[in-house]
Amino acid sequence: MSKMTSLEHQNSTAVSARGWNEIYARGEDSNEEPWSNVVSFVHRFVLKNVNGPLSFLELGCGSGPNLRFAARLGMSATGIDASDVAVEVCETRLERDGLMADVLHCPFGDLPFADQSFDCVVDRASLMFADGDTLNQTVSEVHRVLKPGGHFFHNTIADDVAATLVALDMGEGSSDTEMYAKYPDFRLTSASDLTDRFKAGWVAREVKRVERTVFVPALDVTAEWEAVLQKI
Numbered sequence: 001m002s003k004m005t006s007l008e009h010q011n012s013t014a015v016s017a018r019g020w021n022e023i024y025a026r027g028e029d030s031n032e033e034p035w036s037n038v039v040s041f042v043h044r045f046v047l048k049n050v051n052g053p054l055s056f057l058e059l060g061c062g063s064g065p066n067l068r069f070a071a072r073l074g075m076s077a078t079g080i081d082a083s084d085v086a087v088e089v090c091e092t093r094l095e096r097d098g099l100m101a102d103v104l105h106c107p108f109g110d111l112p113f114a115d116q117s118f119d120c121v122v123d124r125a126s127l128m129f130a131d132g133d134t135l136n137q138t139v140s141e142v143h144r145v146l147k148p149g150g151h152f153f154h155n156t157i158a159d160d161v162a163a164t165l166v167a168l169d170m171g172e173g174s175s176d177t178e179m180y181a182k183y184p185d186f187r188l189t190s191a192s193d194l195t196d197r198f199k200a201g202w203v204a205r206e207v208k209r210v211e212r213t214v215f216v217p218a219l220d221v222t223a224e225w226e227a228v229l230q231k232i
């Protein structure tokens, strides 16, 4: 795929952020509870490995269910998101619950944090909305801002038939054309994409392809990667 110019990149990020603003303004995609795969990642890979206060960064924190989970555990929690409505909802809920976290209105790409700032970084279904160059740049930034031995949880939709079904149905049952119009950079991830993405400087602690079929309340088939990478 050809490289995007920086203007094309800004435009596609803005289109995607508008799509997310509409979703959050309608009160959708606004879970109160943290995602179970994030809870499991934090307990299994982060809490047991470090003594003392822990720092947590979420890429694309949305309305903040995972951020509030981290803050409740006493972690120093930071989230970034390109949607200003998401940031607003996230901050309102933190305040409502008497929790502290830093929430930045900031797109993927360069991360505005010092080297070795975080014990863990979480991407729960967010980086998949970035174009390929931005995604790679962000992964290299995640490596920079993680402390040595820190962990990255990368949860992203897998590139196969089941996953495609989900992709086609995202955005209120819209067609794939509407979906890609709303999120122009959305991408599925294959096994070889994953290998390429984490070639140097990482050790894979766990890589799972999780397929799930939900029958009630509505048929929903997903196939996702849940990858835990440790910075070496």
Ligand SMILES: C[S@@+](CC[C@H](N)C(=O)[O-])C[C@H]1O[C@@H](n2cnc3c(N)ncnc32)[C@H](O)[C@@H]1O
Pocket (backbone or CB within 6 Å): 013, 016, 017, 020, 029, 031, 035, 059, 060, 061, 062, 063, 064, 065, 066, 080, 081, 082, 083, 086, 106, 107, 108, 123, 124, 125, 126, 127, 129, 130
């Ligand atoms: C599926 S939601 C996931 C939200 C949250 N991680 C969760 O688990 O509830 C994806 C989030 O990524 C954000 N996002 C999409 N593209 C982005 C970009 N280029 N830069 C920063 N955030 C982005 C969206 O605004 C949205 O909040």
